[in-house]
Amino acid sequence: GINAEYGNSSLSFTHLMAQHQHVLITGTPGTGKTSLAEYVASLTGLPHINVSNEIKEHALHDGRDEEFDCFIFNDDKVLDHLEDLLKVRTSIVDFHSCDFFPERWFGLVVVLRTDNSILFDRLEKRGYKKKKVSENVTAEIMQVVLEEARESYKEELVWELESNTVEDMEKNAEKIAQWIKQHVGFG
Numbered sequence: 302g303i304n305a306e307y308g309n310s311s312l313s314f315t316h317l318m319a320q321h322q323h324v325l326i327t328g329t330p331g332t333g334k335t336s337l338a339e340y341v342a343s344l345t346g347l348p349h350i351n352v353s354n355e356i357k358e359h360a361l362h363d364g365r366d367e368e369f370d371c372f373i374f375n376d377d378k379v380l381d382h383l384e385d386l387l388k389v390r391t392s393i394v395d396f397h398s399c400d401f402f403p404e405r406w407f408g409l410v411v412v413l414r415t416d417n418s419i420l421f422d423r424l425e426k427r428g429y430k431k432k433k434v435s436e437n438v439t440a441e442i443m444q445v446v447l448e449e450a451r452e453s454y455k456e457e458l459v460w461e462l463e464s465n466t467v468e469d470m471e472k473n474a475e476k477i478a479q480w481i482k483q484h485v486g487f488g
Contacts, residue, residue, distance in 0.1 A: 322485045323392050323406050324477060327399040327450060328413035329441040331423040333464040337413065338395040340474040345393075345481050350386055352379065352396035370433055376401045391485045397446065400453040409480055410454045411473070412447045413464035 326338045335351055342349035356362050361379045362372035380401070386392065387406060399410060415423070417438055424434040440446065450459045462473045 322408035322481075323387055323394055324409045324411065324481065325399060325402065325407045326393065326395040326411045326413065326477075327397065328446050328464065329415070329420065330397050330429075330437050331420045331427070332413035332415040332441070333470055334395040334397070334413055337411075337464065337470050337473055337477075338393045340470060341477045341481075342393050344474055344478040347391055347393055347481065348389075349393045349395070350383065352383070352394060355379070355382060355386075368432070369436065370430055374398075391481070398449070399446065400449045402453075404454055407454065407458065408484055409477070410450050410459045411477060412450045412459060412461050413473075414444075414447065414461055415441060415464050417442060419465050 324341070326334045326341075328334050338349045338351070341347075356372055356374050356379060359378075359382055361382055362374050364373055365371065366373050380403075383394070383402075387394075394407075399412075420441055421434060421438050424437055429437070447461060460476075462476070463469050464473065
């Protein structure tokens, strides 16, 4: 049976499935991915993996793009690094891109959407250069990340959630925590 294939009779089929029920929170920069991921992690006790931080801390990039003031992440390095982290336990992952992850990693893909004027203000407050603000607001208008998610994952795995207010974040966190409780369990 399934247990014999993995050489460990204590691993159940359910456990093996649950290992790949990670949650990806994605969206244009400034939509509130990290804040939401941290909140969901606090509600569930699950680890939060901020991919942008991992890229910086572990040099999973090929240098900086000076024009857009960001690191050029290396897909292969990022995937190898995350694969090791995700083997340990179910995690909440946040990143602004989603189309290069293996589909099997995620049981839920949350795409945060933010009103353009709110997004503009958030990005300006971060001190982003005008060009970077403009590029990101345009990406949100064009639904770039949402389309990327819809093309990369099964329709039923992708949730599009509004992220304009603290109340939105709290409601979204509760909804995601409920999904985790039903599909994975806590801790």
